[in-house]
Amino acid sequence: MFTSKCPSRRRVSRRGLLRLAAGACAAAVGLGAYARYIEPYWYEIVERPLPLHNLPPETIGLKLVQLSDIHVGKTDADYLRHALRSVERLEPDILVITGDFISYHTVGGAMQLARAMRDLKLAKIATLGCLGNHDYGHKWRDARVGDAVARVLKETGVRVLRNETANVRGVQFLGLDDLWGPNFAPARMMNTLSPGAPSIALCHNPDACDLPFWNKYRGWILSGHTHGGQCRPPFLPPPILPVSNRRYVAGEYALSGGRTLYINRALGWARQIRLNVRPEITLFRLAGA
Numbered sequence: 001m002f003t004s005k006c007p008s009r010r011r012v013s014r015r016g017l018l019r020l021a022a023g024a025c026a027a028a029v030g031l032g033a034y035a036r037y038i039e040p041y042w043y044e045i046v047e048r049p050l051p052l053h054n055l056p057p058e059t060i061g062l063k064l065v066q067l068s069d070i071h072v073g074k075t076d077a078d079y080l081r082h083a084l085r086s087v088e089r090l091e092p093d094i095l096v097i098t099g100d101f102i103s104y105h106t107v108g109g110a111m112q113l114a115r116a117m118r119d120l121k122l123a124k125i126a127t128l129g130c131l132g133n134h135d136y137g138h139k140w141r142d143a144r145v146g147d148a149v150a151r152v153l154k155e156t157g158v159r160v161l162r163n164e165t166a167n168v169r170g171v172q173f174l175g176l177d178d179l180w181g182p183n184f185a186p187a188r189m190m191n192t193l194s195p196g197a198p199s200i201a202l203c204h205n206p207d208a209c210d211l212p213f214w215n216k217y218r219g220w221i222l223s224g225h226t227h228g229g230q231c232r233p234p235f236l237p238p239p240i241l242p243v244s245n246r247r248y249v250a251g252e253y254a255l256s257g258g259r260t261l262y263i264n265r266a267l268g269w270a271r272q273i274r275l276n277v278r279p280e281i282t283l284f285r286l287a288g289a
């Protein structure tokens with residue numbers, strides 16, 4: 001115990017406390033700088049198998065790259081250019097982009113997207129996409145913004161699936177329009193699916209997985225939207241998630257009816273901050289189930 005009889009020890013103690021406070025301040029500033037200026041730019045290439053039933057033998061081993069939430073207009077343009085170059089080096093056979101191409105609320109965002117897409121190298125076989133809530137502008141309800149984004153993507157060579165399907169080398173791709181947008185209408189498309197065909201759905205918002213329209217759909221669902229929460233304390237879930245089902249954060253989930261959901265942590269940002277949730281480019285390899 002420190003007493004007035006021991007002034008030197010009391011002085012040391014005060015100095016120690018000051019040092020501790022200064023250290024805590026420096027750590028907080030360092031952590032803030034890391035979350036703002038380092039981690040948002042530190043993308044990770046995540047490699048995973050994507051097993052599918054009834055996959056044609058010639059498609060086994062194909063590389064499918066998923067990008068999500070590139071948020072042109074908010075995401076740093078140089079960073080995005082660098083990331084797209086990395087995607088090009090992966091030499092994907094199929095490239096899918098699961099929504100939130102832009103982050104602006106006017107059709108002007110589509111013009112920015114056109115500039116950014118000049119750096120996108122299309123995949124060898126097919127480049128597909130679906131729209132996200134940010135692609136629909138103000139309050140996610142402006143169909144003109146969504147149409148302008150889809151038009152730019154079509155001119156770039158990206159096939160945007162808006163409640164549509166596409167057959168790529170015997171794999172059935174489904175593109176759902178965004179759950180919060182004005183064109184979400186997957187029910188009719190679900191009735192046109194070939195049962196038993198290997199299937200991959202592109203669906204920006206994973207909350208759509210909990211709706212009853214999936215019928216007998218069996219296959220993968222590739223999503224984004226959550227950005228993995230962007231900031232996540234160790235061993236705890238992220239405090240902010242834009243989904244009703246808070247189980248949906250990031251990574252792979254086995255769902256009912258033989259469905260598998262994968263949520264990509266996003267490449268870009270609407271707010272430039274990330275902590276313990278690095279941006280992601282996903283490299284899948286198609287495999288037989």
Ligand SMILES: [Fe+2]
Binds near residue numbers: 069226270
């Ligand atoms: Fe997003």
